[in-house]
Amino acid sequence: MKKTLLALGCLVLAMASCSSPEERSSTTSTTTTTESPATTTETPAAEAPAVKGEGEKLIAKSDCIGCHNKVQKVIGPAYVDIAAKYPLNDENVNHLADKIIAGGKGVWGEVPMTPHSALSKDDAKKMVSYILSLKK
Ligand code: HEC
Numbered sequence: 001m002k003k004t005l006l007a008l009g010c011l012v013l014a015m016a017s018c019s020s021p022e023e024r025s026s027t028t029s030t031t032t033t034t035e036s037p038a039t040t041t042e043t044p045a046a047e048a049p050a051v052k053g054e055g056e057k058l059i060a061k062s063d064c065i066g067c068h069n070k071v072q073k074v075i076g077p078a079y080v081d082i083a084a085k086y087p088l089n090d091e092n093v094n095h096l097a098d099k100i101i102a103g104g105k106g107v108w109g110e111v112p113m114t115p116h117s118a119l120s121k122d123d124a125k126k127m128v129s130y131i132l133s134l135k136k
Pocket of ligand 1: 111127
């Protein structure tokens, strides 16, 4: 059992040490980046959940919870319903971030959302990114 694990470990090591010099030589031949290939490939995947996590925290700290629930309509629509209505893209994130800051009504009914003028556009966008990432 121990021998198998050891052999596996060696194999992983061998593969890792085999692929990195190869990639490194290909990057150094074209550009002079100092970043290792491993970090460049991991960055985009790690960034998105971080923004969502931040948005979730910002929402928890704000007054949104008084009118919104993740899965149920309260005074405002449920986040999953908003996510179902708007696909997650730059245009929608921009538009909804503006709407949260300015407030307004008419999309979901005649009850208005209060303005959040103290909120920065960046924070509002993070909140929207989190909301639109929720699916039923
Ligand atoms: C006073 C209650 C209230 C608060 C507080 C509130 N909302 Fe709303 N929200 C609403 C209502 C009502 C609507 C539906 C507006 C409409 O029909 O256009 C809405 C709509 C939305 C929409 C969809 C807008 C659209 O045009 O489809 C988003 C996104 C949203 N709220 C996010 C938030 C976030 C994030 C917060 C916290 C910063 C927040 N809301 C705080 C009541 C509220």
